[in-house]
Amino acid sequence: MKNSHDTLSIAITGSGGSGVVTMGLLFLKVIACASYYGLMNRSSGPQIRGGESAVLLRLGANPVMCQDDSFHLLLALDWFNFPRFADEIPLTDESVVLYDPAMGDVPPVVIETGAQLQEIPVKELAKTIEGGRPNMLALGMLAALLEIDKNAIEKAVNSVLGHKGAEVLTNSMNGINLGFDSAPNTISLPKLPPAATAVSHWNISGNEAAALGALRGGVRLVAAYPITPASEILEWLAPNIEKVGGALIQAEDELASINMVIGASFGGVPALTATSGPGLSLMMEALGLAVASETPLVVIDVMRGGPSTGIPTKSEQSDLNIALYGMHGDAPHLVLAPINISDCAFTSEWAVRLTEQLQAVAIVLSDQLLGQSRAIVDPPQSAPVLVSRATETAECESYERYALTADGISKMAIPGTAGCIYTADGLEHTPEGIPSSMASDHQGQLEKRYQKLAQYDYAEHWAVAKGEGEVCLITWGSSSGVVAEAAQRLRARGLVIKTLAIRLISPLPKEKFRIAMHGVKHVVIIEQNHQGQLYHYLNSLNLLPDDSRVLARAGPLPIRPAEVVTFVKEWCGNE
Amino acid sequence: MNEIVKPKLKASAYKSKLKPIWCPGCGHFGVLSAITKALAYLAIPKEKVALVSGIGCSSRIPAYVDVFGFHGVHGRALPVASGLKAARPDLTVLVAGGDGDGFSIGGNHFLHACRRNLDMTYIVMDNEVYGMTKGQASPTTSPDWVKSKLTPHGTGILEFNPPAIALASGAGFIAKGFSGDPNKLTQLIVEAINYPGFAFIQVLSPCTTFRPEQKEWKQKIHWQLRETTDDPVEAARRIVGSDGVTTGILFKKELPVMQPPLRVSNTVDELCQEFIV
Numbered sequence: 001m002k003n004s005h006d007t008l009s010i011a012i013t014g015s016g017g018s019g020v021v022t023m024g025l026l027f028l029k030v031i032a033c034a035s036y037y038g039l040m041n042r043s044s045g046p047q048i049r050g051g052e053s054a055v056l057l058r059l060g061a062n063p064v065m066c067q068d069d070s071f072h073l074l075l076a077l078d079w080f081n082f083p084r085f086a087d088e089i090p091l092t093d094e095s096v097v098l099y100d101p102a103m104g105d106v107p108p109v110v111i112e113t114g115a116q117l118q119e120i121p122v123k124e125l126a127k128t129i130e131g132g133r134p135n136m137l138a139l140g141m142l143a144a145l146l147e148i149d150k151n152a153i154e155k156a157v158n159s160v161l162g163h164k165g166a167e168v169l170t171n172s173m174n175g176i177n178l179g180f181d182s183a184p185n186t187i188s189l190p191k192l193p194p195a196a197t198a199v200s201h202w203n204i205s206g207n208e209a210a211a212l213g214a215l216r217g218g219v220r221l222v223a224a225y226p227i228t229p230a231s232e233i234l235e236w237l238a239p240n241i242e243k244v245g246g247a248l249i250q251a252e253d254e255l256a257s258i259n260m261v262i263g264a265s266f267g268g269v270p271a272l273t274a275t276s277g278p279g280l281s282l283m284m285e286a287l288g289l290a291v292a293s294e295t296p297l298v299v300i301d302v303m304r305g306g307p308s309t310g311i312p313t314k315s316e317q318s319d320l321n322i323a324l325y326g327m328h329g330d331a332p333h334l335v336l337a338p339i340n341i342s343d344c345a346f347t348s349e350w351a352v353r354l355t356e357q358l359q360a361v362a363i364v365l366s367d368q369l370l371g372q373s374r375a376i377v378d379p380p381q382s383a384p385v386l387v388s389r390a391t392e393t394a395e396c397e398s399y400e401r402y403a404l405t406a407d408g409i410s411k412m413a414i415p416g417t418a419g420c421i422y423t424a425d426g427l428e429h430t431p432e433g434i435p436s437s438m439a440s441d442h443q444g445q446l447e448k449r450y451q452k453l454a455q456y457d458y459a460e461h462w463a464v465a466k467g468e469g470e471v472c473l474i475t476w477g478s479s480s481g482v483v484a485e486a487a488q489r490l491r492a493r494g495l496v497i498k499t500l501a502i503r504l505i506s507p508l509p510k511e512k513f514r515i516a517m518h519g520v521k522h523v524v525i526i527e528q529n530h531q532g533q534l535y536h537y538l539n540s541l542n543l544l545p546d547d548s549r550v551l552a553r554a555g556p557l558p559i560r561p562a563e564v565v566t567f568v569k570e571w572c573g574n575e
Numbered sequence: 576m577n578e579i580v581k582p583k584l585k586a587s588a589y590k591s592k593l594k595p596i597w598c599p600g601c602g603h604f605g606v607l608s609a610i611t612k613a614l615a616y617l618a619i620p621k622e623k624v625a626l627v628s629g630i631g632c633s634s635r636i637p638a639y640v641d642v643f644g645f646h647g648v649h650g651r652a653l654p655v656a657s658g659l660k661a662a663r664p665d666l667t668v669l670v671a672g673g674d675g676d677g678f679s680i681g682g683n684h685f686l687h688a689c690r691r692n693l694d695m696t697y698i699v700m701d702n703e704v705y706g707m708t709k710g711q712a713s714p715t716t717s718p719d720w721v722k723s724k725l726t727p728h729g730t731g732i733l734e735f736n737p738p739a740i741a742l743a744s745g746a747g748f749i750a751k752g753f754s755g756d757p758n759k760l761t762q763l764i765v766e767a768i769n770y771p772g773f774a775f776i777q778v779l780s781p782c783t784t785f786r787p788e789q790k791e792w793k794q795k796i797h798w799q800l801r802e803t804t805d806d807p808v809e810a811a812r813r814i815v816g817s818d819g820v821t822t823g824i825l826f827k828k829e830l831p832v833m834q835p836p837l838r839v840s841n842t843v844d845e846l847c848q849e850f851i852v
Binding site for chain 2 (some may be wrong): 029200201202208212215216220223240242243244245246247249253257258260263264265268269271285286288293376379413415417418421422423425
């Protein structure tokens, strides 16, 4: 397992207060200003303050899809609780470790890797200048080792720290410049291919992208309860939804937040909530109500390790089962998953537009690895503009809110509209909305709610397919990036590989799936959960060829490309 | 409190064509009548009113009033109404339900609706029993009521005092009414709708089927002799020391109302600027 040579992977670690995250964010901005693409995952301990943290960066001249197999460089501002991160920062004998000798001995777990060790006395050096901080010096050293232009550094520092005043700005730049000039000349990192010039990139996290997608889709009321790792969606939305004429309410619990969303949507205002697994569990009853009353809404679930409180700060793709099957009764709804950080914007916008047109419920399965990671990406695509919510505006002789129509979509009267008053109901109802326990009404309404989703043409957006051949790697969510990179490596070794990343998991467009699978004889399903939830779902739909296997591994460690490559190679070797 | 002389519109105009599922003699008929009378008196256009409820006998009420209705799940009427009011401040939002829905399964939302203070009216039809599930104790049932098969020795736990909880939770309008006196109840509902903020009315509404002894309420319940207070300390003294059957506006004080401004200052495209490198 050696590092790839067209990208560079850098881990920065340190205890709380050492400025690891600040340094990571600033460094990401630096490489963005130098026109590189990049990805920054964050890892932190459970402490509220004073805990250790790590930022895991990967940069390249092309879009970065996932973490690499190992790291070229580890920069340890100190070693506090480092062993907690050791698993997440694989090092090899080609890796370089930069560390401050003033901060203690190098832990055995690092020495054992055979990585080259290089002292950087940033703490001592920082004392030689006014307001010097070790993290800024270290950042300067990194920039020098990567041969990044000083103009890019200055631009990044100005944009990130400019609001903190002239003194902070000057001190930071002095520190960075001193670090830049004091970088060790005993080590060399792989040379990155030159970055594209004069490109317009975005610097955005998955949670921010999901929030932006919500506003693009027209969401103007968000009600939510804080939860890791979804809170950044809410923190970005709180000030920004106000600017576009909407509101965010912090509810007393998830039961309240989902019901507030239902109320707002009943009032004609597109509405959304964001949560994680524990919150989604609490919302299930109300989601059934939204399905039955045909009240459109979107729930973004930023998944973390489960069940129960699980591992709140780490990623896992293990909420697919509850998203698919969590509601009692027959409750057709949409389940979607963004396939990368920038796609969080597309998928959440698409989810909002679909739910508005179809008067449906959508659960969007993001995860910690997408949500709390930040990337330098091409500007996120917008979702297609769909037909907006069908509303009844004219006075009706006898208004049928839940009329049985050919496409299953019936006109929804918005409160305030005269002449078409009705009561929305979670009780089974007649087309007029009157509670009914009659078999014919139940059958008619169940079929209506099923058909409106099943018949709809989701166009090409349901999945992203690439490549050809008899072997197909099927995946979803944050694993899509890993699979894309693994497929690239396999193709480079001469294998013919197809990949399919499913964005619309339910209702899965079966005909489109069959077409995409044309000629495929062997399937590997790759997902980050313990029991292969997508694998079992696809199996239940009878859509997989006989030779189908699953590479399912629980979090919190991300699946790495080499793991997929090895799995596929060993399997093909056995043929 | 002003006497209601003559409604501007007919109350019957606010009644739907549906026949309630309630038992003969149920107190909720009186509440239904009072709500429609209050809406008629205030002459609020029907389509500008939304009536939200949860689950239970009383929560069936939205379908019986000819306004926009939402019949949700058990205990969550207040959050549905809160989301609706926040998004649609132009609507008159009423919330109705029972003691189990509001004080047991929905208890947490009751506390937070009181302190959130969105401009809406919450009417709890309290009969001290779960009717729809055939007669179990609710949070307002006295501890020694032994008629439920579920608690044959009585609950043994003290009943909940809704006006006291509302006061402690920050509500600015707290009233108690009686379904057997629909005219007074109509006045309370009119005052509650006119009150700018969260208005709570606990309506004693007898269950003739599972609590036949509540027929005696007619003799016991009386209107308060004192003027409504705006002093929370005095209100607390009165509410905690009350005989439980004193009706009227127990506390009224104007408090800051929550209402998001919903004003557009930017386009979504403008918000994207922060992400561009």
